[in-house]
Amino acid sequence: MAQPFRLTRPRKARNAISIAPMIDVMLILLIFFMVTSTYLDLNMIPAVSPRDDAPAAGKVPDRGETLILTIGADGTPSVQGRGLSQAGLAAMIAERLARHPDLQIVVLPSGGAQMQALVAVMDTAAAAGAVNMRIVRVEARP
Amino acid sequence: MKISRPPPKDLPETIVPLIDVVFFLLVFFMLVGRMDATSPFEVLPPVAQTGADMPGGGATLSVAADGALALDGAPLERASALEVLRTRLTQDAALFIRVNAHRDAELRRVLPLLAELEAMGARDVALVVTPGEGQ
Numbered sequence: 001m002a003q004p005f006r007l008t009r010p011r012k013a014r015n016a017i018s019i020a021p022m023i024d025v026m027l028i029l030l031i032f033f034m035v036t037s038t039y040l041d042l043n044m045i046p047a048v049s050p051r052d053d054a055p056a057a058g059k060v061p062d063r064g065e066t067l068i069l070t071i072g073a074d075g076t077p078s079v080q081g082r083g084l085s086q087a088g089l090a091a092m093i094a095e096r097l098a099r100h101p102d103l104q105i106v107v108l109p110s111g112g113a114q115m116q117a118l119v120a121v122m123d124t125a126a127a128a129g130a131v132n133m134r135i136v137r138v139e140a141r142p
Numbered sequence: 143m144k145i146s147r148p149p150p151k152d153l154p155e156t157i158v159p160l161i162d163v164v165f166f167l168l169v170f171f172m173l174v175g176r177m178d179a180t181s182p183f184e185v186l187p188p189v190a191q192t193g194a195d196m197p198g199g200g201a202t203l204s205v206a207a208d209g210a211l212a213l214d215g216a217p218l219e220r221a222s223a224l225e226v227l228r229t230r231l232t233q234d235a236a237l238f239i240r241v242n243a244h245r246d247a248e249l250r251r252v253l254p255l256l257a258e259l260e261a262m263g264a265r266d267v268a269l270v271v272t273p274g275e276g277q
Contacts, residue, residue, distance in 0.1 A: 033171040033175060039174065040176075043195060045192070046194070046266075047269050048256065112248055112249070115243045115245050115249065116246070117249075123192050137253045
């Protein structure tokens with residue numbers, strides 16, 4: 001008797017690795033980064049810097065010329081009681097810096113002034129070339 | 143006799159270009175965006191021309207126009223925010239702290255914070271500003 005004749009099924013093509021889950025994950029990551037990121041362009045002005053230039057122990061810092069700059073509650077900068085515009089302030093600082101390159105600027109803002117006023121004054125002074133600047137604050141005794 | 147050619151099989155749409163595009167978008171958003179925690183209130187930083195590029199990392203202390211505080215996006219009372227920062231400063235003395243104060247915030251609400259941070263030993267504190275021409 002003849003052997004039963006067997007038909008072999010063609011071997012199944014091997015499944016390629018499915019990339020659909022990868023696409024899913026990538027889309028979710030994409031949406032995550034789109035939603036959580038902020039795209040504001042922000043800069044900074046150092047307020048407290050690492051003291052690289054701290055005077056060595058025992059050495060008295062050289063007291064050069066000091067310019068005391070007050071900021072009124074309305075945000076107007078003034079020097080020795082004279083109110084100045086930002087342009088006038090820039091000219092004055094540049095002129096003082098030309099005479100005393102080590103000019104130290106002490107900014108004494110009123111507590112009622114707004115943040116923008118202080119930053120504008122610091123900005124003007126920095127643009128005029130001042131590097132040595134400190135903010136001081138007068139505190140009322142309770 | 144005419145034998146009709148079987149209609150050409152539709153080619154499966156190749157999704158490889160789609161994956162490429164999505165991948166490029168993903169990388170773009172990862173590079174362009176910053177992952178800073180946003181503050182729970184609106185903060186418009188003051189405008190300045192002479193600001194420097196801001197490094198990432200560190201802690202962000204936000205000050206609203208009315209003086210409310212938030213540390214890394216979480217609203218906190220002044221004392222607890224400073225306490226958290228004090229703890230972080232003891233762990234990492236070189237912690238970079240950026241103070242993101244609203245441009246209309248009064249200085250009496252901002253400057254004492256800077257003084258306290260300095261007194262706590264913070265050595266790297268910066269004010270966040272928006273680059274641009276004066277107002």
